[in-house]
Amino acid sequence: MIDSTDLFYADADLLDTLEHRYRAQLVNSLSGFKSANLVGTVSDSGIPNLAIVSSVVHLGAHPPLMAMVSRPNTVRRDTIENLSANKFFTLNHVNEKIFHRAHQTAARYPADTCEFEAVGLTPVRGKRVDAPYVAEATIKIGLQLEEIKHLDINGTDLVIGRIIELSVPQQAIAEDGYVDIESAGSVAVSGLDSYHTTQRLDRLSYAKPEHPSYSLLRKK
Amino acid sequence: MIDSTDLFYADADLLDTLEHRYRAQLVNSLSGFKSANLVGTVSDSGIPNLAIVSSVVHLGAHPPLMAMVSRPNTVRRDTIENLSANKFFTLNHVNEKIFHRAHQTAARYPADTCEFEAVGLTPVRGKRVDAPYVAEATIKIGLQLEEIKHLDINGTDLVIGRIIELSVPQQAIAEDGYVDIESAGSVAVSGLDSYHTTQRLDRLSYAKPEHPSYSLLRKK
Numbered sequence: 001m002i003d004s005t006d007l008f009y010a011d012a013d014l015l016d017t018l019e020h021r022y023r024a025q026l027v028n029s030l031s032g033f034k035s036a037n038l039v040g041t042v043s044d045s046g047i048p049n050l051a052i053v054s055s056v057v058h059l060g061a062h063p064p065l066m067a068m069v070s071r072p073n074t075v076r077r078d079t080i081e082n083l084s085a086n087k088f089f090t091l092n093h094v095n096e097k098i099f100h101r102a103h104q105t106a107a108r109y110p111a112d113t114c115e116f117e118a119v120g121l122t123p124v125r126g127k128r129v130d131a132p133y134v135a136e137a138t139i140k141i142g143l144q145l146e147e148i149k150h151l152d153i154n155g156t157d158l159v160i161g162r163i164i165e166l167s168v169p170q171q172a173i174a175e176d177g178y179v180d181i182e183s184a185g186s187v188a189v190s191g192l193d194s195y196h197t198t199q200r201l202d203r204l205s206y207a208k209p210e211h212p213s214y215s216l217l218r219k220k
Numbered sequence: 221m222i223d224s225t226d227l228f229y230a231d232a233d234l235l236d237t238l239e240h241r242y243r244a245q246l247v248n249s250l251s252g253f254k255s256a257n258l259v260g261t262v263s264d265s266g267i268p269n270l271a272i273v274s275s276v277v278h279l280g281a282h283p284p285l286m287a288m289v290s291r292p293n294t295v296r297r298d299t300i301e302n303l304s305a306n307k308f309f310t311l312n313h314v315n316e317k318i319f320h321r322a323h324q325t326a327a328r329y330p331a332d333t334c335e336f337e338a339v340g341l342t343p344v345r346g347k348r349v350d351a352p353y354v355a356e357a358t359i360k361i362g363l364q365l366e367e368i369k370h371l372d373i374n375g376t377d378l379v380i381g382r383i384i385e386l387s388v389p390q391q392a393i394a395e396d397g398y399v400d401i402e403s404a405g406s407v408a409v410s411g412l413d414s415y416h417t418t419q420r421l422d423r424l425s426y427a428k429p430e431h432p433s434y435s436l437l438r439k440k
Contacts (some may be wrong), residue, residue, distance in 0.1 A: 001316060001405030002358065006390040011348055012383065015284055018397070025397030027281035030361055030386065032255025032313055032401060033408035033418065034277070057254070057275050057289060060374040061247035064235055067289075069277060093252055096221060099421060100433065107427040118429070128231055138222065141250055146373060153366060153380060154280040160373060163232065166250065170226040177238070177245030178411045181252060185221035188253035188408045188418055191398045193425070193436065196418035198253065201319060201407065203414045207327035209338070213320065216413065 029191040036094035036189045038102055039068070040123070040132040041082035043111070048123045048132040049078050050105045050115040054189040056091060064163035066091065066143060072155040078111060080148070080157060087145040088129045089161060092137035095185035099195045101136075128165045138184045140167045178203070249411040256314035256409045258322055259288070260343070260352040261302035263331075268343045268352040269298050270325045270335040274409040276311060284383035286311065286363060292375040298331060300368070300377060307365040308349045309381060312357035315405035319415045321356075348385045358404045360387045398423070 015023060034054040041049045055069035070080050083089060094102040104119040116123045116132065123132035129142030143161030150157055172180045188196045203216040235243060254274040261269045275289035288311075290300050303309060314322040324339040336343045336352065343352035349362030363381030370377055392400045408416045423436040 002389045002391050002400075002403045007387050008390045008393055009347075009385070009387045011385045012284070015383065015386075020282065022397035023284070024281045026393070026399060027284045027383065028278050029397075029399035029401060030311075030359070030383070031276050031278040031286055032257055032406055033253050034255065035252025037252055055277050056251050057277055058248050058251040059289060059371070059376060060291070061244045062236075062240065063374065064232070064243075064247045065374055066251055069279060069287075071280070091250075096421060100424065103424045103433050104427050107429040109429050113429075127229075139250070149369070149371070151279070151369070151380070154283065154285055156279060158378065160371070163235065163247065163250070165229070165231045166235075167227050167229050169222045170228045171222050173228055173246070177242035177249075178414065179246060179249035180222075181249060181410050182414075182416060183222045186252055186410075187421065188416075190401050190406075190418075191423075194398065194402075194423045195421040196402060196408075197421060198408055198410075198416035198418050201316060201415040201417060203411075204320065204323045205413070207324050209327045209329050209333075213323050 025191055033188040033190055033196070036099070036102065036187050036195065038092040038094060038105065038134050038137065039079050040090035040092060040134060041079050042086055042131055043082050044085040047112060048114050048116055049082055050121065050134070051079050052094065052102045052105050059160060065146070065160060066163065067158055067160045070157040070159055083145050083148070083159065086130060088131040089143055089145065090126065090129060090131045090133045091141040091143065092134035093139035093181065093184065093186040095138060096187055096197055097185065098136045099187055103193070126165055138169055139181060139186060142166065245411055253408040253410055253416070256319070256322065256407050256415065258312040258314060258325065258354050258357065259299050260310035260312060260354060261299050262306055262351050263302050264305040267332060268334050268336055269302055270341065270354070271299050272314065272322045272325050279380065285366065285380060286383065287378055287380045290377040290379055303365050303379065306350060308351040309363055309365065310346065310349060310351045310353045311361040311363065312354035313359035313401065313404065313406040315358060316407055316417055317405065318356045319407055323413070346385055358389055359401065359406060362386065
Protein backbone atom coordinates (compact mmCIF):
# COMPACT_ATOMS: atom_id res chain seq x y z
CA MET A 1 0.00 0.00 0.00
CA ILE A 2 1.33 3.41 -1.04
CA ASP A 3 1.72 5.52 2.06
CA SER A 4 4.13 8.16 0.89
CA THR A 5 4.46 11.72 2.04
CA ASP A 6 4.70 12.93 -1.56
CA LEU A 7 1.20 14.33 -1.96
CA PHE A 8 -0.79 15.83 -4.80
CA TYR A 9 -2.85 18.72 -3.44
CA ALA A 10 -5.56 20.49 -5.40
CA ASP A 11 -8.02 23.16 -4.39
CA ALA A 12 -11.25 24.09 -6.18
CA ASP A 13 -9.48 26.71 -8.33
CA LEU A 14 -6.89 24.22 -9.57
CA LEU A 15 -9.59 21.58 -10.20
CA ASP A 16 -11.42 24.12 -12.33
CA THR A 17 -8.41 24.63 -14.60
CA LEU A 18 -7.77 20.94 -15.32
CA GLU A 19 -8.41 19.52 -18.79
CA HIS A 20 -11.95 18.13 -18.64
CA ARG A 21 -11.16 14.44 -19.24
CA TYR A 22 -8.36 14.56 -16.68
CA ARG A 23 -10.71 16.17 -14.15
CA ALA A 24 -13.42 13.57 -14.91
CA GLN A 25 -10.97 10.71 -14.25
CA LEU A 26 -9.66 12.35 -11.08
CA VAL A 27 -12.99 13.31 -9.53
CA ASN A 28 -14.67 10.02 -10.50
CA SER A 29 -11.95 8.20 -8.53
CA LEU A 30 -12.49 10.11 -5.30
CA SER A 31 -15.71 8.58 -3.97
CA GLY A 32 -14.02 5.21 -3.41
CA PHE A 33 -15.05 1.78 -4.68
CA LYS A 34 -18.38 1.58 -6.45
CA SER A 35 -20.92 -1.10 -7.24
CA ALA A 36 -21.16 -2.45 -10.79
CA ASN A 37 -24.69 -3.16 -11.96
CA LEU A 38 -26.41 -3.69 -15.28
CA VAL A 39 -29.77 -1.93 -15.45
CA GLY A 40 -32.32 -3.74 -17.59
CA THR A 41 -35.34 -1.89 -18.98
CA VAL A 42 -37.68 -2.31 -21.92
CA SER A 43 -38.77 0.42 -24.34
CA ASP A 44 -42.29 1.38 -25.30
CA SER A 45 -41.86 -0.60 -28.50
CA GLY A 46 -40.54 -3.65 -26.67
CA ILE A 47 -36.78 -3.31 -27.22
CA PRO A 48 -34.76 -4.53 -24.19
CA ASN A 49 -32.18 -2.00 -23.04
CA LEU A 50 -29.12 -2.66 -20.91
CA ALA A 51 -26.76 -0.10 -19.37
CA ILE A 52 -23.93 -0.39 -16.84
CA VAL A 53 -24.14 1.91 -13.81
CA SER A 54 -21.68 2.41 -10.96
CA SER A 55 -23.91 4.67 -8.88
CA VAL A 56 -26.37 2.24 -7.30
CA VAL A 57 -26.70 2.76 -3.53
CA HIS A 58 -28.70 1.18 -0.74
CA LEU A 59 -31.40 3.57 0.46
CA GLY A 60 -33.23 1.50 3.05
CA ALA A 61 -34.23 -2.04 4.02
CA HIS A 62 -37.84 -1.50 5.13
CA PRO A 63 -39.30 -0.67 2.69
CA PRO A 64 -36.51 -2.19 0.56
CA LEU A 65 -35.28 0.73 -1.56
CA MET A 66 -32.34 1.28 -3.87
CA ALA A 67 -31.30 4.40 -5.76
CA MET A 68 -29.02 5.26 -8.67
CA VAL A 69 -27.77 8.49 -10.17
CA SER A 70 -28.55 9.05 -13.83
CA ARG A 71 -26.47 11.64 -15.62
CA PRO A 72 -27.80 14.03 -18.26
CA ASN A 73 -26.92 13.52 -21.92
CA THR A 74 -25.53 10.04 -21.56
CA VAL A 75 -26.61 6.71 -23.01
CA ARG A 76 -28.52 6.24 -19.83
CA ARG A 77 -31.23 8.58 -21.11
CA ASP A 78 -32.62 5.46 -22.81
CA THR A 79 -33.01 3.96 -19.37
CA ILE A 80 -34.82 7.03 -18.03
CA GLU A 81 -37.10 7.20 -21.07
CA ASN A 82 -37.92 3.52 -20.77
CA LEU A 83 -38.71 3.99 -17.08
CA SER A 84 -41.26 6.66 -17.97
CA ALA A 85 -43.06 4.18 -20.22
CA ASN A 86 -42.60 1.07 -18.09
CA LYS A 87 -42.12 1.44 -14.35
CA PHE A 88 -40.05 -1.71 -13.86
CA PHE A 89 -36.31 -2.21 -14.03
CA THR A 90 -33.79 -4.83 -13.04
CA LEU A 91 -30.36 -4.57 -11.41
CA ASN A 92 -27.90 -7.35 -12.18
CA HIS A 93 -24.51 -7.58 -10.44
CA VAL A 94 -21.60 -7.48 -12.85
CA ASN A 95 -19.30 -10.41 -12.11
CA GLU A 96 -15.74 -11.24 -13.18
CA LYS A 97 -16.94 -13.41 -16.09
CA ILE A 98 -18.97 -10.65 -17.76
CA PHE A 99 -17.23 -7.38 -16.93
CA HIS A 100 -15.93 -6.83 -20.49
CA ARG A 101 -19.41 -7.26 -21.97
CA ALA A 102 -20.95 -5.18 -19.17
CA HIS A 103 -18.53 -2.29 -19.87
CA GLN A 104 -19.39 -2.43 -23.56
CA THR A 105 -23.07 -1.61 -22.82
CA ALA A 106 -21.87 1.97 -22.15
CA ALA A 107 -21.28 2.49 -25.90
CA ARG A 108 -23.76 4.85 -27.58
CA TYR A 109 -25.67 2.30 -29.60
CA PRO A 110 -28.67 3.58 -31.61
CA ALA A 111 -31.94 3.56 -29.62
CA ASP A 112 -33.30 0.64 -31.63
CA THR A 113 -30.27 -1.54 -30.88
CA CYS A 114 -30.72 -4.21 -28.24
CA GLU A 115 -27.60 -3.99 -26.08
CA PHE A 116 -28.06 -7.60 -24.92
CA GLU A 117 -27.55 -8.76 -28.49
CA ALA A 118 -24.84 -6.20 -29.26
CA VAL A 119 -22.60 -7.24 -26.36
CA GLY A 120 -23.53 -10.93 -26.07
CA LEU A 121 -25.60 -11.18 -22.90
CA THR A 122 -28.87 -13.07 -22.53
CA PRO A 123 -32.17 -11.47 -21.46
CA VAL A 124 -34.45 -13.51 -19.19
CA ARG A 125 -37.82 -12.69 -17.68
CA GLY A 126 -38.51 -12.56 -13.96
CA LYS A 127 -41.68 -13.67 -12.22
CA ARG A 128 -43.07 -10.37 -11.05
CA VAL A 129 -41.08 -7.70 -12.88
CA ASP A 130 -41.74 -6.78 -16.50
CA ALA A 131 -38.15 -5.95 -17.46
CA PRO A 132 -35.27 -8.09 -18.71
CA TYR A 133 -32.73 -9.68 -16.35
CA VAL A 134 -29.22 -10.70 -17.37
CA ALA A 135 -29.06 -14.51 -17.37
CA GLU A 136 -25.28 -14.46 -16.80
CA ALA A 137 -25.62 -12.44 -13.55
CA THR A 138 -25.79 -14.54 -10.39
CA ILE A 139 -27.41 -11.76 -8.32
CA LYS A 140 -30.59 -10.31 -9.81
CA ILE A 141 -32.93 -7.71 -8.33
CA GLY A 142 -36.25 -6.58 -9.79
CA LEU A 143 -37.57 -3.14 -8.87
CA GLN A 144 -40.52 -0.90 -9.40
CA LEU A 145 -39.85 2.78 -9.99
CA GLU A 146 -40.97 4.87 -7.03
CA GLU A 147 -39.67 8.31 -7.90
CA ILE A 148 -37.23 10.20 -10.10
CA LYS A 149 -35.82 13.09 -8.08
CA HIS A 150 -34.23 15.76 -10.24
CA LEU A 151 -31.13 17.34 -8.72
CA ASP A 152 -31.07 20.93 -9.97
CA ILE A 153 -27.52 21.43 -8.79
CA ASN A 154 -26.06 19.58 -11.79
CA GLY A 155 -29.00 18.22 -13.78
CA THR A 156 -28.65 14.62 -12.63
CA ASP A 157 -31.59 12.44 -11.62
CA LEU A 158 -31.83 10.24 -8.55
CA VAL A 159 -33.84 7.20 -9.59
CA ILE A 160 -35.45 5.46 -6.61
CA GLY A 161 -36.86 1.95 -6.90
CA ARG A 162 -38.53 -0.52 -4.56
CA ILE A 163 -37.41 -4.15 -4.59
CA ILE A 164 -40.19 -6.41 -5.89
CA GLU A 165 -38.20 -9.64 -6.22
CA LEU A 166 -34.65 -10.90 -5.95
CA SER A 167 -32.68 -14.00 -6.72
CA VAL A 168 -29.26 -14.90 -5.27
CA PRO A 169 -27.30 -18.17 -5.01
CA GLN A 170 -28.50 -20.05 -1.91
CA GLN A 171 -24.87 -20.86 -1.01
CA ALA A 172 -23.98 -17.17 -0.83
CA ILE A 173 -26.44 -16.33 1.98
CA ALA A 174 -25.00 -16.41 5.50
CA GLU A 175 -27.04 -17.44 8.55
CA ASP A 176 -27.71 -13.81 9.46
CA GLY A 177 -28.95 -12.80 6.00
CA TYR A 178 -25.67 -11.29 4.74
CA VAL A 179 -25.09 -12.09 1.07
CA ASP A 180 -21.49 -12.98 0.28
CA ILE A 181 -21.32 -11.07 -2.99
CA GLU A 182 -17.58 -11.75 -3.17
CA SER A 183 -18.20 -15.48 -3.44
CA ALA A 184 -20.80 -14.73 -6.12
CA GLY A 185 -18.06 -13.05 -8.19
CA SER A 186 -19.47 -9.51 -7.99
CA VAL A 187 -16.89 -6.91 -8.97
CA ALA A 188 -16.14 -3.41 -7.71
CA VAL A 189 -15.45 -0.37 -9.90
CA SER A 190 -13.09 2.54 -9.34
CA GLY A 191 -13.01 5.68 -11.43
CA LEU A 192 -14.63 5.48 -14.85
CA ASP A 193 -13.20 2.22 -16.11
CA SER A 194 -11.33 0.09 -13.57
CA TYR A 195 -12.77 -3.27 -12.48
CA HIS A 196 -11.68 -5.18 -9.38
CA THR A 197 -12.29 -8.50 -7.67
CA THR A 198 -12.17 -8.45 -3.89
CA GLN A 199 -10.62 -10.33 -0.98
CA ARG A 200 -12.41 -10.19 2.35
CA LEU A 201 -10.46 -8.71 5.27
CA ASP A 202 -13.14 -9.47 7.86
CA ARG A 203 -16.71 -9.05 8.95
CA LEU A 204 -16.92 -6.97 12.13
CA SER A 205 -19.56 -7.10 14.87
CA TYR A 206 -22.02 -4.24 15.43
CA ALA A 207 -19.99 -1.40 16.94
CA LYS A 208 -20.67 -0.54 20.60
CA PRO A 209 -18.99 2.12 22.77
CA GLU A 210 -18.18 -0.33 25.60
CA HIS A 211 -15.78 -2.63 23.73
CA PRO A 212 -14.00 -2.96 20.36
CA SER A 213 -15.77 -4.85 17.57
CA TYR A 214 -14.74 -8.46 17.04
CA SER A 215 -14.56 -10.66 13.97
CA LEU A 216 -17.86 -12.30 13.06
CA LEU A 217 -15.97 -14.96 11.13
CA ARG A 218 -13.47 -16.16 13.73
CA LYS A 219 -16.28 -16.43 16.28
CA LYS A 220 -17.72 -19.43 14.43
CA MET B 221 -16.98 -18.07 -7.94
CA ILE B 222 -20.32 -19.57 -6.89
CA ASP B 223 -22.40 -20.09 -10.00
CA SER B 224 -24.88 -22.65 -8.79
CA THR B 225 -28.41 -23.21 -9.96
CA ASP B 226 -29.63 -23.51 -6.38
CA LEU B 227 -31.23 -20.11 -5.98
CA PHE B 228 -32.86 -18.21 -3.14
CA TYR B 229 -35.85 -16.33 -4.51
CA ALA B 230 -37.80 -13.73 -2.53
CA ASP B 231 -40.59 -11.44 -3.56
CA ALA B 232 -41.72 -8.27 -1.77
CA ASP B 233 -44.23 -10.19 0.37
CA LEU B 234 -41.59 -12.63 1.62
CA LEU B 235 -39.12 -9.77 2.26
CA ASP B 236 -41.76 -8.10 4.38
CA THR B 237 -42.11 -11.14 6.66
CA LEU B 238 -38.36 -11.54 7.36
CA GLU B 239 -36.99 -10.82 10.84
CA HIS B 240 -35.80 -7.20 10.69
CA ARG B 241 -32.07 -7.76 11.29
CA TYR B 242 -32.03 -10.57 8.73
CA ARG B 243 -33.78 -8.31 6.20
CA ALA B 244 -31.35 -5.47 6.96
CA GLN B 245 -28.34 -7.74 6.30
CA LEU B 246 -29.90 -9.14 3.13
CA VAL B 247 -31.06 -5.87 1.56
CA ASN B 248 -27.87 -4.00 2.54
CA SER B 249 -25.90 -6.61 0.58
CA LEU B 250 -27.83 -6.19 -2.66
CA SER B 251 -26.50 -2.89 -4.00
CA GLY B 252 -23.02 -4.37 -4.55
CA PHE B 253 -19.67 -3.13 -3.26
CA LYS B 254 -19.67 0.21 -1.50
CA SER B 255 -17.15 2.89 -0.72
CA ALA B 256 -15.82 3.22 2.83
CA ASN B 257 -15.32 6.79 4.01
CA LEU B 258 -14.90 8.54 7.31
CA VAL B 259 -16.87 11.78 7.49
CA GLY B 260 -15.23 14.44 9.63
CA THR B 261 -17.24 17.35 11.02
CA VAL B 262 -16.97 19.72 13.96
CA SER B 263 -19.75 20.64 16.37
CA ASP B 264 -20.91 24.09 17.33
CA SER B 265 -18.91 23.79 20.56
CA GLY B 266 -15.80 22.64 18.70
CA ILE B 267 -15.90 18.87 19.25
CA PRO B 268 -14.57 16.94 16.24
CA ASN B 269 -16.94 14.20 15.07
CA LEU B 270 -16.09 11.19 12.94
CA ALA B 271 -18.51 8.68 11.39
CA ILE B 272 -18.07 5.87 8.89
CA VAL B 273 -20.36 5.93 5.84
CA SER B 274 -20.70 3.46 3.00
CA SER B 275 -23.10 5.54 0.90
CA VAL B 276 -20.81 8.15 -0.67
CA VAL B 277 -21.35 8.44 -4.43
CA HIS B 278 -19.89 10.52 -7.22
CA LEU B 279 -22.44 13.08 -8.42
CA GLY B 280 -20.49 15.03 -11.03
CA ALA B 281 -17.01 16.23 -11.98
CA HIS B 282 -17.77 19.80 -13.09
CA PRO B 283 -18.70 21.22 -10.66
CA PRO B 284 -17.01 18.54 -8.53
CA LEU B 285 -19.84 17.13 -6.40
CA MET B 286 -20.22 14.16 -4.10
CA ALA B 287 -23.27 12.93 -2.21
CA MET B 288 -23.98 10.61 0.70
CA VAL B 289 -27.14 9.16 2.20
CA SER B 290 -27.74 9.90 5.87
CA ARG B 291 -30.21 7.68 7.64
CA PRO B 292 -32.68 8.88 10.29
CA ASN B 293 -32.10 8.00 13.94
CA THR B 294 -28.54 6.81 13.60
CA VAL B 295 -25.29 8.09 15.05
CA ARG B 296 -24.92 10.02 11.85
CA ARG B 297 -27.42 12.60 13.13
CA ASP B 298 -24.41 14.18 14.85
CA THR B 299 -22.93 14.67 11.42
CA ILE B 300 -26.11 16.29 10.07
CA GLU B 301 -26.42 18.56 13.12
CA ASN B 302 -22.79 19.60 12.81
CA LEU B 303 -23.31 20.37 9.13
CA SER B 304 -26.11 22.75 10.02
CA ALA B 305 -23.73 24.67 12.28
CA ASN B 306 -20.61 24.42 10.12
CA LYS B 307 -20.97 23.92 6.37
CA PHE B 308 -17.70 22.05 5.91
CA PHE B 309 -16.98 18.32 6.09
CA THR B 310 -14.21 15.97 5.09
CA LEU B 311 -14.26 12.53 3.46
CA ASN B 312 -11.34 10.25 4.21
CA HIS B 313 -10.90 6.88 2.49
CA VAL B 314 -10.84 3.97 4.90
CA ASN B 315 -7.77 1.84 4.17
CA GLU B 316 -6.72 -1.64 5.24
CA LYS B 317 -4.65 -0.31 8.15
CA ILE B 318 -7.50 1.56 9.81
CA PHE B 319 -10.67 -0.39 8.97
CA HIS B 320 -11.14 -1.72 12.53
CA ARG B 321 -10.92 1.78 14.00
CA ALA B 322 -13.09 3.19 11.20
CA HIS B 323 -15.82 0.60 11.91
CA GLN B 324 -15.73 1.47 15.61
CA THR B 325 -16.77 5.08 14.86
CA ALA B 326 -20.27 3.69 14.19
CA ALA B 327 -20.74 3.06 17.91
CA ARG B 328 -23.24 5.39 19.61
CA TYR B 329 -20.82 7.46 21.64
CA PRO B 330 -22.28 10.36 23.66
CA ALA B 331 -22.46 13.60 21.65
CA ASP B 332 -19.64 15.17 23.67
CA THR B 333 -17.28 12.29 22.92
CA CYS B 334 -14.65 12.89 20.26
CA GLU B 335 -14.67 9.76 18.10
CA PHE B 336 -11.10 10.44 16.97
CA GLU B 337 -9.93 10.01 20.53
CA ALA B 338 -12.32 7.14 21.31
CA VAL B 339 -11.13 4.96 18.42
CA GLY B 340 -7.50 6.09 18.12
CA LEU B 341 -7.38 8.19 14.95
CA THR B 342 -5.69 11.57 14.57
CA PRO B 343 -7.49 14.77 13.52
CA VAL B 344 -5.59 17.16 11.25
CA ARG B 345 -6.60 20.49 9.74
CA GLY B 346 -6.78 21.16 6.02
CA LYS B 347 -5.85 24.38 4.27
CA ARG B 348 -9.24 25.58 3.11
CA VAL B 349 -11.77 23.43 4.93
CA ASP B 350 -12.74 24.03 8.54
CA ALA B 351 -13.35 20.40 9.51
CA PRO B 352 -11.04 17.65 10.75
CA TYR B 353 -9.30 15.21 8.40
CA VAL B 354 -8.07 11.77 9.42
CA ALA B 355 -4.26 11.85 9.41
CA GLU B 356 -4.09 8.07 8.85
CA ALA B 357 -6.13 8.27 5.60
CA THR B 358 -4.04 8.56 2.43
CA ILE B 359 -6.90 10.02 0.38
CA LYS B 360 -8.55 13.10 1.86
CA ILE B 361 -11.28 15.28 0.39
CA GLY B 362 -12.61 18.53 1.83
CA LEU B 363 -16.13 19.63 0.92
CA GLN B 364 -18.54 22.47 1.44
CA LEU B 365 -22.17 21.57 2.04
CA GLU B 366 -24.32 22.56 -0.94
CA GLU B 367 -27.67 21.04 -0.07
CA ILE B 368 -29.42 18.51 2.12
CA LYS B 369 -32.22 16.93 0.12
CA HIS B 370 -34.80 15.17 2.27
CA LEU B 371 -36.19 11.99 0.75
CA ASP B 372 -39.75 11.71 2.00
CA ILE B 373 -40.04 8.14 0.82
CA ASN B 374 -38.11 6.80 3.82
CA GLY B 375 -36.93 9.81 5.81
CA THR B 376 -33.31 9.68 4.65
CA ASP B 377 -31.30 12.73 3.65
CA LEU B 378 -29.14 13.11 0.58
CA VAL B 379 -26.21 15.30 1.62
CA ILE B 380 -24.58 17.02 -1.36
CA GLY B 381 -21.16 18.62 -1.08
CA ARG B 382 -18.78 20.43 -3.40
CA ILE B 383 -15.10 19.55 -3.36
CA ILE B 384 -13.00 22.46 -2.05
CA GLU B 385 -9.68 20.65 -1.73
CA LEU B 386 -8.19 17.19 -2.00
CA SER B 387 -4.97 15.40 -1.22
CA VAL B 388 -3.88 12.05 -2.68
CA PRO B 389 -0.50 10.29 -2.94
CA GLN B 390 1.31 11.59 -6.04
CA GLN B 391 2.34 8.03 -6.95
CA ALA B 392 -1.30 6.91 -7.13
CA ILE B 393 -2.27 9.32 -9.93
CA ALA B 394 -2.11 7.90 -13.44
CA GLU B 395 -1.21 9.99 -16.50
CA ASP B 396 -4.86 10.44 -17.41
CA GLY B 397 -5.96 11.62 -13.95
CA TYR B 398 -7.25 8.25 -12.70
CA VAL B 399 -6.43 7.71 -9.03
CA ASP B 400 -5.32 4.19 -8.24
CA ILE B 401 -7.23 3.90 -4.96
CA GLU B 402 -6.32 0.21 -4.79
CA SER B 403 -2.63 1.07 -4.51
CA ALA B 404 -3.54 3.61 -1.83
CA GLY B 405 -5.05 0.78 0.24
CA SER B 406 -8.68 1.97 0.03
CA VAL B 407 -11.12 -0.78 1.01
CA ALA B 408 -14.56 -1.73 -0.25
CA VAL B 409 -17.55 -2.61 1.93
CA SER B 410 -20.30 -5.14 1.39
CA GLY B 411 -23.45 -5.40 3.48
CA LEU B 412 -23.34 -3.78 6.89
CA ASP B 413 -20.01 -5.02 8.17
CA SER B 414 -17.76 -6.74 5.62
CA TYR B 415 -14.49 -5.10 4.52
CA HIS B 416 -12.52 -6.07 1.43
CA THR B 417 -9.25 -5.26 -0.29
CA THR B 418 -9.30 -5.41 -4.07
CA GLN B 419 -7.32 -6.83 -6.97
CA ARG B 420 -7.56 -5.05 -10.31
CA LEU B 421 -8.92 -7.09 -13.23
CA ASP B 422 -8.32 -4.37 -15.81
CA ARG B 423 -8.96 -0.82 -16.90
CA LEU B 424 -11.05 -0.72 -20.08
CA SER B 425 -11.07 1.93 -22.81
CA TYR B 426 -14.08 4.21 -23.39
CA ALA B 427 -16.79 2.00 -24.91
CA LYS B 428 -17.69 2.63 -28.57
CA PRO B 429 -20.23 0.79 -30.72
CA GLU B 430 -17.73 0.11 -33.55
CA HIS B 431 -15.29 -2.13 -31.67
CA PRO B 432 -14.87 -3.89 -28.32
CA SER B 433 -13.09 -2.01 -25.52
CA TYR B 434 -9.43 -2.81 -24.99
CA SER B 435 -7.22 -2.87 -21.92
CA LEU B 436 -5.77 0.51 -20.99
CA LEU B 437 -3.00 -1.22 -19.07
CA ARG B 438 -1.63 -3.60 -21.68
CA LYS B 439 -1.51 -0.75 -24.19
CA LYS B 440 1.34 0.87 -22.31
